Amino acid sequence: MLRNYESALRHLPEGVREAEINEEFFEETTVTVADGQIADTRKSQSDVFYVRTLGYGKGYAYTEDLTENAENVIRRAALNGTFQEAEDQVGFHKYEVPRFEDEHCDGYELHEMIDHASDLANEITGKITHSVKLELTVRQRKAGQRIVNSNGFDIGYAKPQYILSALAGGAEGDYVHAADYTRSAKTLDDFDPDEFADSLDNCLSRQYHATGRLSSGSYETVLANTVVRNIFVTAWQIFSGMKALSSSTPAAGLLNKQIASELINIKDIPSFALSGFDIPYDCEGTKCKEADLVRSGVLVGFMQNLSTSAHLSMENTGNAGRRALLSGSIPIDVGVIPRNFIIEPGEKDPKELIGEIDKGAYITSSSDVFHTIDIASGDFNIPCLASKIENGIVTENCGPVIITGNLIDLLKNADAVGSDLYMGVMDELMNYGIGVPSLRVRDLYISSE
Amino acid sequence: MLKKDEIDSILETARSGVSDFSELFLEDREDIGLSMSSGSMDSATSMHIHGAGLCVMNGCHRIYLHTNDTSFSSLKELAMKAAEMTGAEQNPKPRKNVQSMNGKCIEVPLSADGMNRRAAVVRDMYAAAMATGVNVRSLLTKYSEEVQNIVVANSDGLYEEDRRTFSHIRFNATVEACGSGEYDFGQIGVPGGFDDLMSSVDAADAASEHVRRMADRLRAEPVVSCVVPVVFEGGAGGGVLWHEMCGHNLETTSIINGTSDFIGKIGRRVASEKVTLIDDGSIPGLCGTEKIDDEGTKTRKNVLIEKGILKNYLADRFGSRRLNVPMNGSGRRQNYTFAPTARMHNTYLAAGEDDEEDIIRSIPEGLYVKSLGGGEEGTVFSIAVKDAFWIKNGQIDHRVKNLTLSGNALEILKRVDRVGRRLIKDNRGGYCGAASGLVETTCFAPMIRVSAMNVAGSGTREE
Numbered sequence: 001m002l003r004n005y006e007s008a009l010r011h012l013p014e015g016v017r018e019a020e021i022n023e024e025f026f027e028e029t030t031v032t033v034a035d036g037q038i039a040d041t042r043k044s045q046s047d048v049f050y051v052r053t054l055g056y057g058k059g060y061a062y063t064e065d066l067t068e069n070a071e072n073v074i075r076r077a078a079l080n081g082t083f084q085e086a087e088d089q090v091g092f093h094k095y096e097v098p099r100f101e102d103e104h105c106d107g108y109e110l111h112e113m114i115d116h117a118s119d120l121a122n123e124i125t126g127k128i129t130h131s132v133k134l135e136l137t138v139r140q141r142k143a144g145q146r147i148v149n150s151n152g153f154d155i156g157y158a159k160p161q162y163i164l165s166a167l168a169g170g171a172e173g174d175y176v177h178a179a180d181y182t183r184s185a186k187t188l189d190d191f192d193p194d195e196f197a198d199s200l201d202n203c204l205s206r207q208y209h210a211t212g213r214l215s216s217g218s219y220e221t222v223l224a225n226t227v228v229r230n231i232f233v234t235a236w237q238i239f240s241g242m243k244a245l246s247s248s249t250p251a252a253g254l255l256n257k258q259i260a261s262e263l264i265n266i267k268d269i270p271s272f273a274l275s276g277f278d279i280p281y282d283c284e285g286t287k288c289k290e291a292d293l294v295r296s297g298v299l300v301g302f303m304q305n306l307s308t309s310a311h312l313s314m315e316n317t318g319n320a321g322r323r324a325l326l327s328g329s330i331p332i333d334v335g336v337i338p339r340n341f342i343i344e345p346g347e348k349d350p351k352e353l354i355g356e357i358d359k360g361a362y363i364t365s366s367s368d369v370f371h372t373i374d375i376a377s378g379d380f381n382i383p384c385l386a387s388k389i390e391n392g393i394v395t396e397n398c399g400p401v402i403i404t405g406n407l408i409d410l411l412k413n414a415d416a417v418g419s420d421l422y423m424g425v426m427d428e429l430m431n432y433g434i435g436v437p438s439l440r441v442r443d444l445y446i447s448s449e
Numbered sequence: 450m451l452k453k454d455e456i457d458s459i460l461e462t463a464r465s466g467v468s469d470f471s472e473l474f475l476e477d478r479e480d481i482g483l484s485m486s487s488g489s490m491d492s493a494t495s496m497h498i499h500g501a502g503l504c505v506m507n508g509c510h511r512i513y514l515h516t517n518d519t520s521f522s523s524l525k526e527l528a529m530k531a532a533e534m535t536g537a538e539q540n541p542k543p544r545k546n547v548q549s550m551n552g553k554c555i556e557v558p559l560s561a562d563g564m565n566r567r568a569a570v571v572r573d574m575y576a577a578a579m580a581t582g583v584n585v586r587s588l589l590t591k592y593s594e595e596v597q598n599i600v601v602a603n604s605d606g607l608y609e610e611d612r613r614t615f616s617h618i619r620f621n622a623t624v625e626a627c628g629s630g631e632y633d634f635g636q637i638g639v640p641g642g643f644d645d646l647m648s649s650v651d652a653a654d655a656a657s658e659h660v661r662r663m664a665d666r667l668r669a670e671p672v673v674s675c676v677v678p679v680v681f682e683g684g685a686g687g688g689v690l691w692h693e694m695c696g697h698n699l700e701t702t703s704i705i706n707g708t709s710d711f712i713g714k715i716g717r718r719v720a721s722e723k724v725t726l727i728d729d730g731s732i733p734g735l736c737g738t739e740k741i742d743d744e745g746t747k748t749r750k751n752v753l754i755e756k757g758i759l760k761n762y763l764a765d766r767f768g769s770r771r772l773n774v775p776m777n778g779s780g781r782r783q784n785y786t787f788a789p790t791a792r793m794h795n796t797y798l799a800a801g802e803d804d805e806e807d808i809i810r811s812i813p814e815g816l817y818v819k820s821l822g823g824g825e826e827g828t829v830f831s832i833a834v835k836d837a838f839w840i841k842n843g844q845i846d847h848r849v850k851n852l853t854l855s856g857n858a859l860e861i862l863k864r865v866d867r868v869g870r871r872l873i874k875d876n877r878g879g880y881c882g883a884a885s886g887l888v889e890t891t892c893f894a895p896m897i898r899v900s901a902m903n904v905a906g907s908g909t910r911e912e
Contacts (some may be wrong), residue, residue: 015687018769034706039771041534042513046500046784060492064517065477065499075494083568085489110534133707169707175861178708214673246487246587248623248632329480329593332494372833372853376586376623376632381905382855399831402674402853402905447674 001047002146004070009150011071016055019150020092022283024048025158026143029139031113033121034135038114050283050332051077052214052320054091057084060332083183090307093147093285096310098154100146101280103220105160107140108188116188120196124166127197129175130204132170135236138188139163147285155285161276164191168200172208179203179365181226183424184214184276184433199226199422205397206364206387212396214386217324219414220360221403222353225422227366227384228436232341233426234373235407236434237268239293239301241308241319243375250378250408251299259299260411265344266294268303268319272340274423277432279339281318288318288339297412303336320403323429338426342435346417353416353440358390378407403447416440451475455521460604462528463505466535468512470766471528472603474743476518476785481567485575485621490568493528497682500598502785505531509771513788539588565654567592567643570652574620577653583664586623586630593617594643601745609745615639615736615889616646620656626667633822633835635659636879638736638889649876662836669848672839672906678815679854679902680808680840681894685875688892689821691726692796692881693830694858696892698754699761700779700791701768702884710859711759719759720862723801723897726754730778730794735876737795744780744789751777757862763791783886790885798894801868805896808867812841816904817845817851831855851907861899869896 003433005021012019025047032040047066051073053059059081061073084424108116121136128134142367144158165182181199185191205224223231243249251259271278279288284306292300305320321337323330356364365385372378384399387394417439426432450458456473463471467845480496500517501524512534514527574590594616602608617638624631639646639657646652681687695711703709711719713900720726732738732750739748752760762772765780768791780789810818817840822833834852875893 039512040511040513040788041533042788044515046515046517046786048517058492060494061496062494063497063499066518066520067496080493080495083483083490083493083564086487086491129825135706165709167706171707171712174710175796176710178706234504247622248587262563276852317540328494329482329595330498332482332496333492367831372831374632377630379629379631379851379907381833381851381907383829383853383855383905385829392695400855400857402831402855402902404674404905404907436670437843 001066004327005049006148008070008074009148012150013078013266016053016074018054018092019074019077020052021148022050023146024050024143026141028139028141029110030137030139031117032135032137033117035133036121039112048079049073053077053081054089057081058089059084061330062330064176085111086346091311092151093153095152096155097376100156103159105142108158111427112355113138114142120164122189124192124197125287127194128168128201128204128218130170130201130208131418132168132204133369135167137165141244145283147281149282150362153285155281159278159279161186161278162188163425164196166196166200167366168204169186170204180280183423186276186278193246203365206385207397210397210399212388212398213246214361214388214398214401214446216447218443218445220357220440220442221446222350222357222360222362222389223439223441224350224362224364225418225420225436225438227363228343228439229424229434230366230420231373231382232343232434232436234375236341238374238378238407239268239303241314242336244302245308245311248376250376250406254299257299258297259408260294261414263346263412263417264294264297264411266342268317268338268341269294269342270318270339272342272423272433272435273397274421275340275342275435277433282320283322283334284320286316286320289316291319303338305334305336307334308336312325338432339432340433340435343417345419345435345437347415347419350420350438353418353438354389355392357389358391362387362389362394362424373407380405380407386448398448400406401446404445404447410441410444413441413443414439415442451521452798456602459503459524459528460602462525463503463531464604466532468505468507468535470506470604472504472601472744475600476500476503476597478595478597478784480593480595482591482593483564483571484589485571486589489572493564495847498784500785501529502788503531504772504788506536506767507535508671511767511788515786569649570618573653574618577657578620578622578660581657581661583660584625585660586625589621593619599743600632601743603745607745609741611740613739614642616641616643618646618650618652618655620659622660624660624662624663624667626664629667631663631667633663633899637877639876640734640736640738645796665848666836666850669850671851671908672849672904673908674905676901676903677901679904680692680812680815680817681897682817682819683805683869683871683894683896684873684890685877685891685893686818686820687894687897688797688875689832691798691894692793692890692892693727694861695833696793696796697730698881699763699884700793701762701764701772701774702790704762705768705771710857714759715761719859720754720759722756722757722866723813723868724754724757724862724865725752725799726796727794728779728796732795732874735795735874735891737793739794742778742780742784746776746778746780747875748778748794751779763793765789765791781888783888787885789885791853792883792885792888793881793890795890796892797872798868798897800870800872800895803867803869805871806871808869808896808898809840809845811867811898812840812843815840816849829855829857842910849906852890853905855903855905861902865897865898866900867898871895
């Protein structure tokens with residue numbers, strides 16, 4: 001199908017100076033095991049096209065219709081471009097030697113995936129100390145993209161990845177307790193059932209017998225890695241070049257200034273051993289680089305694409321992308337998205353982080369970070385589940401609380417970083433990784449019922 | 450365009466494995482969008498979504514496949530894959546004929562004049578918001594429109610077509626006042642085209658009102674976290690509470706995966722007698738309304754809770770099989786790439802008998818909520834509060850800010866002790882996200898009082 005577009009790129013409509021086609025494709029198989037039975041099986045394939053033109057203005061079009069005439073789609077984008085008034089006409093990549101990185105992967109047959117899913121579900125259920133209903137979903141995907149433009153630029157790749165999601169629900173009288181855990185990996189064998197069971201068990205254990213009470217106030221608090229991951233599924237935007245350009249991040253204007261404790265180091269990288277996301281080129285064809293964001297607590301960079309890097313006079317890190325957050329429609333404009341967003345782990349495990357607290361709180365579960373974080377100011381009010389820490393030990397489970405504060409203050413007040421790096425996934429879209437450890441924060445305000 | 454016998458053939462092939470049901474969902478959708486930011490029109494986009502979803506069921510096992518190659522040969526191959534996945538048999542089971550597929554795919558007919566009219570609205574919204582005198586650090590105004598055509602055919606002989614049109618205006622703003630900033634977005638939509646939207650809303654007014662309210666919120670006072678009675682204003686203001694507090698937990702997906710507090714409680718008291726909760730996908734003119742759901746079932750009024758007694762779950766076909774409850778027109782999906790799951794349409798609390806002024810007068814110290822932001826369901830739900838006021842001595846007093854409400858649904862439902870007489874239908878719906886993607890919903894209610902709720906605020910004090 002891309003052949004038709006390549007041909008159309010050689011005969012651009014009048015008024016179009018450059019045009020770019022971004023083909024995204026994937027093949028995917030998913031198996032869901034629930035209560036020990038195979039409940040749901042899915043197979044899908046997709047081949048879609050994003051078109052951008054430069055000329056009268058920057059125009060966009062998108063199609064999933066493989067019968068649509070390529071020249072018409074380009075013409076549609078060009079027509080849309082006539083409505084653009086902004087001066088952003090940063091050009092597309094110039095010619096480079098064409099290359100396509102295809103990581104060959106036989107993949108698993110469906111029956112092999114079913115066997116793996118069943119085995120993993122049995123192992124994980126067996127290791128959880130509570131009686132639970134477990135739903136486990138295994139996803140095998142071969143995905144990639146190709147970017148070609150009218151300058152002769154032609155770059156692409158195809159990579160395999162696996163995602164395992166677990167959802168456990170248990171009952172206590174009339175009430176239900178739930179925990180979830182999701183990881184990505186490069187092969188199915190990389191998933192460790194012990195890791196899943198430990199995380200689910202820890203989260204569930206903090207929900208049963210929640211009879212303790214935590215008075216509202218400021219506490220030295222350990223945030224479990226799953227909670228930190230939840231926060232950064234939204235909070236990564238602090239480091240977006242697009243947000244910096246529009247001054248709608250609390251980090252705006254703070255380049256080279258201290259925005260976190262010296263223990264905090266944050267980067268965004270194209271590939272990571274513990275992650276299934278291996279992204280060599282972004283959706284504009286830029287070679288993805290390691291983006292250093294925070295070094296010893298100092299803000300040193302933002303994630304950038306062609307346009308934001310040009311406007312901010314900073315290096316393009318190859319973070320161009322489209323689907324970063326939930327949206328009712330498919331975003332066609334090019335924005336900024338992470339690849340593998342990582343807060344580097346420290347040296348103390350969670351037990352040690354907790355062991356150094358006389359009186360504090362342990363937060364093991366949080367929800368709804370999309371609506372409870374204001375990304376412009378960094379203020380947050382996040383519903384969580386908490387347990388008391390007394391003399392270095394987790395004592396009582398206290399049920400629902402709300403943690404209140406500001407993201408920059410949270411990072412500045414981090415006085416220890418855990419060694420337990422959890423490489424999670426942006427759940428709903430499943431197209432980038434978020435890797436974070438547990439954090440200990442002094443003076444976090446907690447309010448409770 | 451697929452012919453009748455081609456659809457027959459695809460469904461039959463899909464069912465030739467070990468299965469008792471097959472369904473083909475065809476979608477063709479055109480979207481356009483225009484947006485303005487940083488003082489100039491910066492984006493005009495057009496999108497063509499096109500593809501097919503094929504579902505096969507055998508008892509409580511479902512197989513779902515999708516592709517955007519809708520040629521007969523590709524879909525036939527997909528059907529063979531589906532049959533393979535269930536275990537193929539030699540002799541396909543006999544099935545009823547379907548009617549011929551109409552297959553009309555309507556193009557978005559945007560002439561230059563049409564685009565210019567829409568662009569003018571985007572510019573007017575931008576200009577109006579910037580002219581308010583509020584310190585707007587960043588602003589994006591947007592208009593979007595979609596026309597979706599679907600065909601649903603299944604092995605039970607069902608054949609349905611539907612054409613759905615939506616149009617929206619949206620404004621994302623970052624505003625500064627009193628030394629702090631806030632980001633928020635607003636959206637207004639109608640099930641109709643551009644002219645329908647323009648006849649029901651003053652877009653420029655809506656945009657300027659949005660940034661003014663944001664600035665007012667920044668000037669409001671923070672609240673120290675507390676537990677107080679909460680009054681929710683009628684309309685969409687309190688509607689989100691019902692959506693997040695119970696709506697998702699009453700979808701069969703949550704019941705099946707064991708994460709809902711409503712498991713096994715049909716026929717039992719789950720709320721105060723004042724609570725009758727309904728979901729209805731057939732109310733004319735609302736954003737959550739559809740003629741048929743995405744499995745071809747006619748939408749209807751579903752009474753979920755009646756005078757505090759749990760009556761029904763929202764059930765799609767798969768959920769209905771797994772829980773042995775009736776399907777009730779609730780199978781929805783964002784597009785063909787998602788298998789349908791049970792979802793809300795238009796969720797509302799039935800009107801009660803209490804006087805609204807009395808409800809407010811009854812509160813010595815508490816919270817009056819005018820509008821809510823988004824939230825998340827779960828065993829503990831949470832909702833961001835956008836516009837709220839403190840109630841003092843039975844009167845609405847000063848504006849407050851930076852609040853979140855949370856609680857356990859089963860506890861809060863029992864604390865609803867007043868329900869107002871006036872039900873205000875409100876079309877300020879939005880997108881709701883779950884396992885089958887984002888779908889349009891609305892939620893609204895009469896004024897209610899909850900006797901005690903956990904209010905988390907940004908005001909702090911040392912204990």
